[in-house]
Amino acid sequence: MVDIKTIVVLGAGLMGNGIAQVAIMAGYNVVMVDVKQEFIDKGMASINKGVNRLEEKGLLTAAEVLGRIKTSLDLASAVKDADMVIEAVVERMDVKKQVCKTTMDNGPSHIIYASNTSTMDITEIGEDCGAPERVSGMHFFNPVPLMRCIEVIRGDKTSDETFQITMDVAKSLPCLRGERYIAPVLKSRPGFIVNRLNAPLGIYGHYIRDLAYEKGIPWEQLDADYAILKAPMLPCVLSDYVGIDTSYYGALYYVEKLSPDFKPGKVITMMFNEKKLGRKTGQGFYDWSEGRPTPDTSIKAGLVDFDIIAAIRMNEGCRLLEEGVVKSYNVIDEANMAGMNTPGPFERGKDRYKELIKKLEEFVALTGKTYLTPCEMFKTGKFLEMA
Ligand SMILES: NC(=O)c1ccc[n+]([C@@H]2O[C@H](COP(=O)([O-])OP(=O)(O)OC[C@H]3O[C@@H](n4cnc5c(N)ncnc54)[C@H](O)[C@@H]3O)[C@@H](O)[C@H]2O)c1
Numbered sequence: 001m002v003d004i005k006t007i008v009v010l011g012a013g014l015m016g017n018g019i020a021q022v023a024i025m026a027g028y029n030v031v032m033v034d035v036k037q038e039f040i041d042k043g044m045a046s047i048n049k050g051v052n053r054l055e056e057k058g059l060l061t062a063a064e065v066l067g068r069i070k071t072s073l074d075l076a077s078a079v080k081d082a083d084m085v086i087e088a089v090v091e092r093m094d095v096k097k098q099v100c101k102t103t104m105d106n107g108p109s110h111i112i113y114a115s116n117t118s119t120m121d122i123t124e125i126g127e128d129c130g131a132p133e134r135v136s137g138m139h140f141f142n143p144v145p146l147m148r149c150i151e152v153i154r155g156d157k158t159s160d161e162t163f164q165i166t167m168d169v170a171k172s173l174p175c176l177r178g179e180r181y182i183a184p185v186l187k188s189r190p191g192f193i194v195n196r197l198n199a200p201l202g203i204y205g206h207y208i209r210d211l212a213y214e215k216g217i218p219w220e221q222l223d224a225d226y227a228i229l230k231a232p233m234l235p236c237v238l239s240d241y242v243g244i245d246t247s248y249y250g251a252l253y254y255v256e257k258l259s260p261d262f263k264p265g266k267v268i269t270m271m272f273n274e275k276k277l278g279r280k281t282g283q284g285f286y287d288w289s290e291g292r293p294t295p296d297t298s299i300k301a302g303l304v305d306f307d308i309i310a311a312i313r314m315n316e317g318c319r320l321l322e323e324g325v326v327k328s329y330n331v332i333d334e335a336n337m338a339g340m341n342t343p344g345p346f347e348r349g350k351d352r353y354k355e356l357i358k359k360l361e362e363f364v365a366l367t368g369k370t371y372l373t374p375c376e377m378f379k380t381g382k383f384l385e386m387a
Contacts, residue, residue, distance in 0.1 A: 001161060002110045004169055008033055008082045010075060010099055012043025015116055016088035018144025021047045022173040023086070024068040025060065031070045031078045040071045050145060054176075075099060079107035084169065086138055088116040096125045104129040114138035114152075114166050118195060119253055122155035122188040132157035136166040137185065139192055141339045148175045149339035151192045153185040181338035187325045190257040193332060194339040196320060199254050199262070200312050202247070203369050205235065206265025208303055213267050217303070219285045220295035225304035227297045231342070236285035237293060240278030248272040261371035308363050311356035311374075313345035318377035321386050328386050346383075353381060 005028065009020040012034040020032045020043070034040045048066065055062040072078040079085060085103045089095055096115060103113045114136045115125050126135030137153025150170040154163050163184075170182045185192045191199050212222045223234035231238075239247055247268055254262035264272070271277070271284060278284030279292075286293035317332045326332055333344030349356055357374045364372050377383050 002083055002112070002165055004083045004112075004165060005029060006031070006082045006084075007169075008075070008078050008085045008103075009088065010034075010085055011088035011090075012039050012071075013088065015140060015142065015144060017043035017046045018142070019086050019088055019116065019140060019173075020069060021050050022145055022175070024065050025051070025054075025174050026172045027068070029068050029070075031072050031082065033072045033075050033078050035073065037073065040073070044069075044071065075102050076106040079103050079111060082107060082111060084112045084114065084165075086114050086116060088140075091117060091119065093120055093124065096120060097128055100125055100129040100135060104131045104134070110134075112136065112162050112165055114169075116140055119190065121190075122153050123157060126155055126157060133159040134162050136162050137188065137192070138166055138170060139185075141194070145175065146177050147339060147341075148178055148181045149183060149194065149335050150180060151183045151185050151194065151335065151339075153188050153192055155188050181334055183326070183331055183335035183338075185325060186327065187323065189320075189323055189325050190254065193320060193326055193335045196325075197313055197316050197332060197336060197344070198340070199250075199258075200316050200372060201309060202251055202254070203261055203372060204308060204312055204363075206251070206263075206268060207367055207369070209236075209267040210265045212301055212303060217301045220297060221299050221301040222303060223295050224297035224300040225302065227300075234295060234297070237295065240284035240286055240288060241292075242278070243280055244268060244271045244277045244284055259371035261369045305359070307356060307359045310345055310349050311360035311363075312372055314349045314353065314356060315360060315372065315374050315378045317345055318383045319375050321383055322375055322377045329383055330387055350384060353378065 007023050007028045007030050009016050009030055009032045012032050020030050023030045032043060051062045051065050054060050087099060089099060100113050103111060112134050116138055122137040126132035135155055136158045139151040141147035141149050152166045152170050167182055171180060183193055190196060219236045223236045226235050233241060248264050251262050251264040275281055276283045279288045282289045317329055320326050320332060329346040333346050336344035357379060360372060360374050364370060
């Protein structure tokens with residue numbers, strides 16, 4: 001088995017600099033590569049800040065840790081002495097395929113390429129690189145030093161050795177908020193585990209927002225329905241924060257990959273067309289011109305049914321089991337907790353799954369969103385054997 005000592009982190013952006021930081025903290029030699037010096041400088045500033053803060057807390061010696069990182073603007077030369085590339089460049093298939101090929105063309109014959117793509121197919125990323133058996137996925141959550149989950153993804157051609165090494169490297173990377181949870185993703189399917197589990201909530205979200213709009217219910221009242229969850233941000237605030245365009249394109253991705261039922265709703269489409277994209281444009285569901293809005297949640301819309309939400313997530317988790325993406329529902333629950341800081345659906349839902357199925361069937365009959373029809377694994381209760 002290859003001993004990983006030197007890692008090229010490709011991309012110095014939000015994810016790349018976080019990955020580089022935890023890699024040097026783990027003791028690896030790192031070369032962080034980007035296309036422009038200004039991106040490298042910004043990434044390095046963030047790493048310096050993070051590492052220095054940890055030194056102030058007495059957790060490490062900054063000079064020693066920072067001594068393990070170098071930077072480069074040239075991938076081809078950076079990979080020559082590397083054992084692994086962790087790639088966090090823009091989410092574009094053509095760019096990812098190209099840098100994967102550059103890695104394999106210029107790196108040593110044992111080099112492994114792991115992509116931090118949030119959506120793209122690992123098999124496709126590696127298909128033209130000449131060594132698809134050395135390509136895998138390593139999906140981190142943002143912010144990398146703080147979120148415990150890393151999903152390690154197996155493409156169709158990924159070798160056992162590559163998968164094992166990727167798992168081992170993932171396990172070795174420190175997390176500042178407790179122990180890392182490494183979720184093995186046995187097939188490269190859209191959204192992997194955590195994002196896929198939660199993706200069909202978009203179908204429900206579009207439905208409920210369109211309904212509130214038709215009824216003339218203000219967004220803060222709809223958000224008030226969710227206040228009970230005590231999440232760091234209410235859903236409409238969060239959508240604005242992330243960007244309405246991100247929700248819109250995210251929905252289109254699942255339309256292409258999974259079902260037309262993921263189609264963006266009327267409200268999101270209207271906001272997208274009118275460029276009311278949330279925080280970045282100053283207006284979305286809320287006005288952001290004075291900073292982050294704090295909606296008055298004293299009056300509830302009374303539209304949201306949490307049983308339907310629980311049922312949708314459980315059904316999608318069962319699909320992941322059915323498709324062979326994951327072997328156990330505990331992995332799904334644990335990955336969700338480690339990646340999103342919220343409980344997965346099985347722990348709470350498994351004892352009342354028949355009731356949830358009934359709710360979901362009623363919702364499908366009402367809306368015609370047949371993608372949400374309970375799958376066999378859910379309906380038959382067979383998932384209970386896959387703890
Ligand atoms: N932002 C998130 O929350 C998140 C979470 C999980 C995964 N991801 C994935 O991580 C990847 C990076 O996302 P990000 O949010 O860090 O983006 P980002 O825009 O902050 O950073 C991307 C960086 O890649 C650089 N880059 C582009 N082409 C390059 C090339 N050919 N060679 C070297 N560098 C190149 C850019 O200059 C930029 O600095 C994407 O695939 C994204 O889907 C993002």
